[in-house]
Amino acid sequence: MGPDPDRLGGIGWLERTNGTLTKSEKRRLLGSIVWGQVLSFIGRVKLATGRVPGSIPTQAHLLEPPDSSLARAAEQACAEQPAALVGHAHRTWIFGRALAVVDRVALDPELFYAAALLHDAGLVEAVIGEDFTLRSGLVAAACLRASDRADADVEIVRDAISAHATPGAALAVDGPLGFYVQAGAVLDLGGLRACDLPTAVLDRVQAAHPRSGLTGSVTALIAAEAAAVPDGRFALLSRAGFKLAIRMAPFDDK
Secondary structure (H helix, E strand, O other), X not given: OOOOOOOOOOHHHHHHHOOOOOHHHHHHHHHHHHHHXXXXXXXXXXXXXXXXXXXXXXXXXXXXXXXXXXHHHHHHHHOOOOHHHHHHHHHHHHHHHHHHHHHOOOOOHHHHHHHHHHOOHHHHOOEOOEOHHHXXXXXXXXXXXXXXXXXXXXXXXXXXXXXXXXXOOOHHHHHHHHXXXXXXXXXXXXXXXXXXXXXXXXXXXXXXXXXOOHHHHHHHHHHHHHHXXXXXXXXXXXXXXXXXXXXXXXXXXX
């Protein structure tokens, strides 16, 4: 049984609200944002003092994508995004997969690949009053259906993509796909949990998928999304300093 689709951040909630948060939901998520900032500070200290692992299991295979019709469909759809988002999508997949290995959590390799590569597809063009993850999920759904995947798989991926944008996503509440899409994305954008991976892995991933132009492109897209959905999750994150966190990420991508 998968996550509750009607929970805050789930696909049922998204379809019902178009991503508009109530005042109580905003207060709840602000607590998660503050805690994330605390964890980010602790992680930066660990990085600065070299307290990172030397290796992780299967690290030699992290760059190998699944070989399936779904994976190829997701890659083709991902390639239609701007270059900065394409790189971010692939790094999200690898970082999320690596963190799952560290946490000893199993991921469906194909569903996670599709969710990670397409989680930001809806950011390409903001739509007034509509959260971008709704459009991202529809792009992913089209790939899954074209690959004859079951309706249950379609909803799992759509739910994961919706959940990834909710501050403080939790493994027990949001499921492994949503949790690790978020984990991979925020590691790539802001460096959160970078201290849990070997420096060699971070360097190898960035060499395979360069970060050039990421900061300027992504912050502009986030600003457009926040303006289009002023009571949405990215608007809340923006007011809480998300764009500044991206600019201060411990990576050379400027």
